[in-house]
Amino acid sequence: MKNLYIVLSFVAISSSIIAQNKDTKAADKLYNRYEYVSAAKEYQKLVDNGKADGYVYKQLADTYYNMFNTAEASTWYAKATETTQDAETYFRYAQMLKASGKYEEANKQMSKFAAMAPNDLRAKSFKENPNYVPKILSKEARYTVNSLPVSSDKSDFGAVMYDNILYFTSARNAARKDYGWNKEPFLDIYKATLGDSGTFSDATTVSELNSKYHDGPVTISTDGNTMYFSSDSFREGLFQKDKVNKLKLGKNNLYKATKNGETWSNITPLPFNSKEFSLSNPSLSRDGKTLYFSSNMPGSLGGVDIWKVAINGDSYGTPENLGNKVNTEGNESFPFIADDNSTLYFASSGKQGLGGYDIYQIDLSKGTDASNMGKPINTEKDDFSFTFNKAKNMGFLSSNRNGNDDIFSALPICAVDLLVHVTNAKTGEILSNAKVSILDEKKNIITTETSDTKGDVNFRVECDKPYTIQASKDGFEGNAFAVAKSKGPTATIDAALQPIDVIVTETEIVLKPIYFEFDKSNITQEGAFELDKLVQVMRNNDKLVIFAKSHTDSRGSDDYNLSLSDRRAKSTVQYIISKGIPAERISGKGFGETEPKVQCGPCTEEQYSLNRRSEFLIVK
Incomplete structure (x- = not known):
């Protein structure tokens, strides 16, 4: 019945080459009066009596189309299109096939429609994106x-x-x-x-x-x-x-x-x-x-x-x-x-x-x-x-x-549409092509996107859960931004990144501490943010050769600390190489607790932290 409020008094009666005649007069009259149930019966009589042609098949199909009887409409459009028909008939046939879940067959009819009406917006959309159904089906349910x-x-x-x-x-x-x-x-x-x-x-x-x-x-x-x-x-x-x-x-x-x-x-x-x-x-x-x-x-x-x-x-x-x-x-x-x-x-x-x-x-x-x-x-x-x-x-x-x-x-x-806006913290300039990741409360990366020309990245997240945004871009210090629990429907995070300003002396490149998880040697996201600064300096000066030294505090055995620091030094070197720096320009070694920055015993937590460090020495 909703078709009444879509097409009442504008039932598009697409004309075919074969026209109505005296045999179709009764059925056509009912059709033109929008009495589709009765019209269908009259057209069916013509089929049963062997008096059907392309016009009758199309009219019968259109009758069922207007009543949204997809199975019957598809049956009679199939018969109608065995004869010459107008473009709209092929479009309607495709619609009825889609309504029955027959997308591949529908695409065949849409191809015929597009060939006959190439300037139609529907035809243009189909030719630009003929396999659009999977994209629609993959949308997250809201x-x-x-x-x-x-x-x-x-x-x-x-x-x-x-x-x-x-x-x-x-x-x-x-x-x-x-x-x-x-x-x-x-x-x-x-x-x-x-x-x-x-x-x-x-x-x-x-x-x-x-x-x-x-x-x-x-x-x-x-x-x-x-x-x-x-x-x-x-x-x-x-x-x-x-x-x-x-x-x-x-x-x-x-x-x-x-x-x-x-x-x-x-x-x-x-x-x-x-x-x-x-x-x-x-x-x-x-x-x-x-x-x-x-x-x-x-x-x-x-x-x-x-x-x-x-x-x-x-x-x-x-x-x-x-x-x-x-x-x-x-x-x-x-x-x-x-x-x-x-x-x-x-x-x-x-x-x-x-x-x-x-x-x-x-x-x-x-x-x-x-x-x-x-x-x-x-x-x-x-x-x-x-x-x-x-x-x-x-x-x-x-x-x-x-x-x-x-x-x-x-x-x-319940979901939150989260907008992350990435900018230069000093100038306010929009930062496009920044790498933006969203992490769950266990610090697992859910997905990573790239900021658009407006500096924006959009994520859809669950309500009442905390998240973390990590943003990075060449030439800027990477940073993490907390996303508080929200019931939505929207939230915005301003991810302002500081331009990289690294202290470079005659003997070393000074970074903030490169943190590792307890008893582990894999590079964390926070550590990666710092190492990216080193990568940027080495890109800007292709003559630099660096030696990375990794140190631990004095807790643990000498042998264990030496082994752990060496693994961490090698992980650091591998990260730098993965960013495109040639292997011959970076090397590293672990020194365990053999070169403390602060001599102490026992040490305070602050002293332990100072001794647990990485150093990046300039070899040449």
């Missing part, structure tokens, strides 16, 4: 998705929560007349209340808003006093007459209502409603200044696009198309603008997805591309109408993944 008991055995979708009330659209009213599209009742607006126990009450109709036609979905202002909702244009007497099919064709239009006590009243149509095109699925920004909606009005890139219009009190600006970062030659619908007034969620059948309609998000303030939200938000079926209530930290979406349009909850998995 939500847990569960069915909500407010759903019925009829179409339920468009859920949005304000305060504790969940508004949604449903075809469950058995007392209503069936709609020919899918033989379900006309849509009404319903609401259910979220109780203290976390469960919803039984749904009831919002009777003052509902008409005898289709009504919903809705959006409500932050103060709860203004509502915008979709409804049939018959509500205001707007329709076109189809004399051939003896049909009055209405559109989806947008209406405004105001709160009066506990009910809604003063229902008024928006001034840009029309009988020529549809407008539906409104979403009001939290500041109340912008209304987003879907429409096939002139200026759309494809079938249905996402639009916006400025609101100034009771007046409205000129609707603006959101452009090709959001819209395609396919259909985009069900916009939802988040509380930050810049993050937009929407459904698309034209962008690269897993099948059917997928849900995408885009930051309108940055001009970046929209991104697929991945599983479990999206599936091979139709997934659409994502909304989010920040106060409740709870989202909702609609999907036919279980065979029927149902409402699902989407609860965020």
Whole structure:
């Protein structure tokens, strides 16, 4: 039923070379009246009686496409494409194959579509990235998705929560007349209340808003006093007459209502409603200044696009198309603008997805591309109408993944989007191409990335866990930065690195202590930061030859300390060589406790530390 709010009065009837004839007249009439269930039966009769051709197969496929019966649609598109068809038929065939999880077969049909419509944005995206599915499937899950008991055995979708009330659209009213599209009742607006126990009450109709036609979905202002909702244009007497099919064709239009006590009243149509095109699925920004909606009005890139219009009190600006970062030659619908007034969620059948309609998000303030939200938000079926209530930290979406349009909850998995910003500590200059690692609380490296042209690296980490960031770059002292426990959703670490300023005397290069773990000789990350300074000095002066001396304190036996210090000296040499310094320019040896810097006995901890050192002597 959500297809009604995506393509109502704009059912793209792609034309094939073989046209309708007197045998298809009855079926075509039902199809043109959007009575798809009955139309499918009539086209099937033609198949059974041996009167089918490419046109009949395509019409039968399109009929099932509009009802999102993927198996039947795929069967008949396969038959239709044995004859000459237009590009859109191959695209639809690919969509139905993807919705059945048949990605390889879908790609074959997309290749044909791309060859026939090379300038189509969908074709260009496919040719640029034909094997995009694994990337979507590899995305980290950000939500847990569960069915909500407010759903019925009829179409339920468009859920949005304000305060504790969940508004949604449903075809469950058995007392209503069936709609020919899918033989379900006309849509009404319903609401259910979220109780203290976390469960919803039984749904009831919002009777003052509902008409005898289709009504919903809705959006409500932050103060709860203004509502915008979709409804049939018959509500205001707007329709076109189809004399051939003896049909009055209405559109989806947008209406405004105001709160009066506990009910809604003063229902008024928006001034840009029309009988020529549809407008539906409104979403009001939290500041109340912008209304987003879907429409096939002139200026759309494809079938249905996402639009916006400025609101100034009771007046409205000129609707603006959101452009090709959001819209395609396919259909985009069900916009939802988040509380930050810049993050937009929407459904698309034209962008690269897993099948059917997928849900995408885009930051309108940055001009970046929209991104697929991945599983479990999206599936091979139709997934659409994502909304989010920040106060409740709870989202909702609609999907036919279980065979029927149902409402699902989407609860965020607690995670923190961590931004690391790397700069020069002295000048504030951005440092790109810096090596940035994130470590867990046991100092294990989780992953390592390189800072971008803005000096940024992004990590996604678990809530309520401490982490450490280690950043390094040639010419700068490496450093470690603590990341405190956080519940998110975001955190920022300013990783300011000091330019390397090493003390170089006539006889040695002076570094901070090169620390090793107790009784171990492997180079630690902290030690590596210091040794990188030595590497930088040796790169700047390719004549330098260094001898590394490693010393221990006097604790432990003489032989053990000598062996341990020698292993540490060799590890130090190997690290320097691994950074590209020729082996003939660096050598090392352990001296154990034989050359203490401070003569003591017994020694203090400070004296032990001074004796436990590395020295880097200049040989030449």
